[in-house]
Amino acid sequence: MSVNTNQINPPSKLLLALEARGIWELQAFFALYPLLRRAPRGDGSPVLVLPGLSASDVSTRPLRTYLKAQGYAAHGWKLGQNRGPRPGVEDAMEARLSELSQRYQRKVSLIGWSLGGIFARELARRLPSAVRQVITLGSPFASEPKASNAWRVYEFLSDRKVEDWPDREGMKLPPPAPSTAIYSRTDGVVAWQGCREQASSTTQNIEVEGSHCGLGHNPAVLYAIADRLAQKEGEWRPFDRSGVRGLVYPDPDRREDNCASFFRSRSFAS
Structure with missing residues (x-):
């Protein structure tokens, strides 16, 4: 689905108010943890997780x-509160990535939540030889700067x-490593249209139902992350959403559904 990212508005005030769902998603994480443990297991490879703004x-x-727990x-x-690209932050992240890659003698998978995902993508450009793959969670790397309620x-x-x-403009291009963009159309913080990766042989978009603030513990997100990380290095393939998975992971290339359109209608935009 083609989206003009230069004409995207921030999510509605109603969607912003619904960000309280993040608490329910954390409860769902604990309730469904035994099921999540059945997801594909890891091989001991290193993963660096970058937090969102603030x-x-x-x-x-x-x-x-x-x-x-998955292996x-x-x-x-280890950089404290994410206050954006302040002096020294990029170099500190690069040093952290290099240290982990050298410690484990393996490439590192990068997971970034919101602004952390933008950092992860840029970090992969700076040190491509150290990065195994990139996974972003509600990261507005392709949005107009103010298509967010957090600007x-x-x-x-x-x-x-x-x-x-x-x-x-360069930030919108896929990083030089397999990249998966996970997002929600009912995100109340950033416009979902700007969180989608460009189509290529090593990129994919995975849509989930949920809030922006709950993406880091949403059970559907965690299962998708486990699935992505479990792939052998050099054998990246798209996420399989066929069969029962299609009930949890909507088709990311469908047109906007009526519910999402309703939430973003003009009556809630001001």
Whole structure:
């Protein structure tokens, strides 16, 4: 589905209010944990998880705990609160990635939530030889800068204008490693249209039902992540959403459904 990312509006106020669903999704994570443990298991490979705007490694602890239980060496970024691309942050992330790659003598899978996903994609461009694959969770790498309900928070925390991110057009291009973009059409923080990867032989979009704030512990997201990480290095293939999986993972290339259109209708836009 082709989307003009230069004409995307932020999610409606109703969708923003519905971000409280993240609490229910955390409860669902604990309730469904025994089922999630049946997902494909890992091979001990390293995974670096990057948090979203204003968040820290605390926010990604459920995800990292799950990945460790599945057999991965999952790590946080250890840079405190994500306040945006401040001086030294990019170099510190690159050093963290290099350290993990050298420690395990293997390529590292990068998972980034929201702004963390944008960082992950750019990190893969800076150190392509150290990256196994990239997975983004609700990351608006292809959006117009203000197609978000968090752009003011970004400017406050980073002390820079949201439009000042360098090479915004280049940011939309797939990174030099297999890339999976996971997103929700009912995301209340960022416009989902800008969270989708361009089509290629090593990219894929996976749609889930849920909130932006719950993406890091949404059971459907965690299962999809486990499926992506379990692939052998160099043997990346698209996510299989056939059969029963189609009930949990909607077709990402369908047209907007009536429910999502209703939530974004003009009556809720102001």
